[in-house]
Amino acid sequence: SFGSPESVEWLADSAEQSNSLYAIHGADIGGDFVVYAGGENGMVIWKNGISEPWNTFTLPETFTVRGVYARSVDSVWVVGDGGRVYVGSGESWDAVTTFTSENLNAISEVDGTLVAVGAGGSVFESTDGLDWTARGVSSGADLLAVGAASSLGTFAAGADGTLLFD
Numbered sequence: 001s002f003g004s005p006e007s008v009e010w011l012a013d014s015a016e017q018s019n020s021l022y023a024i025h026g027a028d029i030g031g032d033f034v035v036y037a038g039g040e041n042g043m044v045i046w047k048n049g050i051s052e053p054w055n056t057f058t059l060p061e062t063f064t065v066r067g068v069y070a071r072s073v074d075s076v077w078v079v080g081d082g083g084r085v086y087v088g089s090g091e092s093w094d095a096v097t098t099f100t101s102e103n104l105n106a107i108s109e110v111d112g113t114l115v116a117v118g119a120g121g122s123v124f125e126s127t128d129g130l131d132w133t134a135r136g137v138s139s140g141a142d143l144l145a146v147g148a149a150s151s152l153g154t155f156a157a158g159a160d161g162t163l164l165f166d
Contacts, residue, residue: 015054019043023068023078023106038078040067046090048073057091067106067116067146079104079116079127087129099132100122103142106156110148117143117156123164139164 019040029134036046042059059065059078067079074089083100086093104118112125121139122131137143143158158166 002051007055013054015045015056017043017045021045022064022066025068025070025076027070029070029072032073034070034073034076036068036076036078037072038068038080040064044068044077044078044093046076055090057093059086059093061095067104068110069107069114071109071114071129075129077107077116078113079107079118083118085116085132089143096130102133105142105144108146108148108154110154115146115148115154115156117146117158118129119143121158121162123156135166137164 021037023037024037033050034048038044042062044057045054061084063081063084065078065080070076076089078086081103083098083102083104085096087092087096099120101139102119102122105118107116112127114129116124119142121137121141121143123135123137125135126132139162141159141162143156145157148154154166
């Protein structure tokens, strides 16, 4: 297991594709392991199980996927350039109605609320992953990462050393 004395080095894995990848999220959800990654040209790759091969899917729009979040094996969100958001899994993805033109850089979830962050300090929240609400943030710096822990709240990090907490 990760972090154990037996796990002292990272192992290479290959997805048989050459696009740069900018985001990855893996989860053990009820005994089902899934990992998704996204990157250039609307590329999404995924695998179910650590020893399984990677699968590749290109979203219908060409944009850079910058954030990935897997709520379950069948409910995965990707966010990226131009405010694009897709929800789906495997080879079945649907575009979410555009709610911003700002680049979205990361996505996470805390207590059933999805949080996406992006350019200009933008923060958006959604409980269903379809309808999103902008949240006021005092920072104009690009937010590049978001993490959440139900007991601690939501954290965002970004350009110029920006750190935010909700």
